Amino acid sequence: MDLPLVVGVDGSHHSLQAVDWAVDAAARHAVPLRLIHASLWERYEGIAPAADPARPWELIRDEEIAASAAERARRGGLEVKVCAEVLPEDPVAALLRAGRDASGLVTGSRGRGELAALLLGSVSLAVAARASCPVTVVRGGEPNRRGVFGRIVLGVGETTGPSAATRFAFREAEVSGRTLEAVRAWRAPAGEVADDLLLAGDPVRAHWARAERTLEHALRAPGLDHPEVTVDRETVEGTARKALLHAAATADLLVLGARRGHGHAVGLELGRIAHAALHHAACPVVIVPEWV
Numbered sequence: 001m002d003l004p005l006v007v008g009v010d011g012s013h014h015s016l017q018a019v020d021w022a023v024d025a026a027a028r029h030a031v032p033l034r035l036i037h038a039s040l041w042e043r044y045e046g047i048a049p050a051a052d053p054a055r056p057w058e059l060i061r062d063e064e065i066a067a068s069a070a071e072r073a074r075r076g077g078l079e080v081k082v083c084a085e086v087l088p089e090d091p092v093a094a095l096l097r098a099g100r101d102a103s104g105l106v107t108g109s110r111g112r113g114e115l116a117a118l119l120l121g122s123v124s125l126a127v128a129a130r131a132s133c134p135v136t137v138v139r140g141g142e143p144n145r146r147g148v149f150g151r152i153v154l155g156v157g158e159t160t161g162p163s164a165a166t167r168f169a170f171r172e173a174e175v176s177g178r179t180l181e182a183v184r185a186w187r188a189p190a191g192e193v194a195d196d197l198l199l200a201g202d203p204v205r206a207h208w209a210r211a212e213r214t215l216e217h218a219l220r221a222p223g224l225d226h227p228e229v230t231v232d233r234e235t236v237e238g239t240a241r242k243a244l245l246h247a248a249a250t251a252d253l254l255v256l257g258a259r260r261g262h263g264h265a266v267g268l269e270l271g272r273i274a275h276a277a278l279h280h281a282a283c284p285v286v287i288v289p290e291w292v
Helices: 013-029 057-074 091-099 113-130 144-145 163-176 193-202 203-224 238-247 268-280
Strands: 006-010 031-039 081-089 102-110 135-138 151-155 179-186 232-238 253-260 284-291
Touching: 006 013, 006 057, 006 091, 013 102, 013 135, 013 144, 013 163, 013 253, 031 057, 031 091, 057 081, 081 268, 091 102, 091 113, 091 232, 102 113, 102 203, 113 135, 113 144, 113 268, 151 163, 151 238, 163 179, 163 203, 163 253, 203 232, 238 253, 238 268, 253 268, 268 284
Parallel strands: 006 031, 006 102, 031 081, 102 135, 151 179, 151 253, 179 232, 253 284
Antiparallel strands: 135 284
């Protein structure tokens, strides 16, 4: 049985954009779509009167949010199986639990109202930092969300071989028919005197060559597994943050890996580059866990 793509919904405009994006993704991968609205309203039961004492107004509201999101998903006209649930749980806990049996998690970047926007941003950040499956935060302009550029950008970090993020990016490029652009940023710190750089004779060129080798090692095996994918390799002098945000401006998706381990503080596992992308990228961002 194919694992579903799970979407966190709260009725906000941004969560509905996440639903729209997820419908297309579920159709591409031929997986069902599971919409989850998690709320802890029952902790505050009795604050406002209910028209039907057996059905608190908060529950009615939450059911309407889930049903409306499901109806929007079905109106997309794609052959995707859709189900919607209301869970009386903390949103982070509910989504992390759902992610254990999901092909991926999808969230919007903001919520309802100014305060809710901050809270939902925290939910998205916590889920991206801790989930056991890929997490996509749907953000950016409409052309990027609709996939009009035909490009997926992959950030390649320090690696000696293919990563989970690299393999994810190749699979996504293959199933969507998009070009994959693999970006590796590099810098030549002033005064660096590493032995291999001195032997090379030109420190700047040596850093560039090292970046090229890193890309080659990261892409070789997945490229053989997905020979139909067109791959552009970019080694960019400068910071990874700047290089990836620039590439994301004309991309449909930015793919980044995040190291997972034990005993780390929530959010710190994402790293500075992932944090910057989740807050500032002009396209949807997917965070793929890399277990260490």
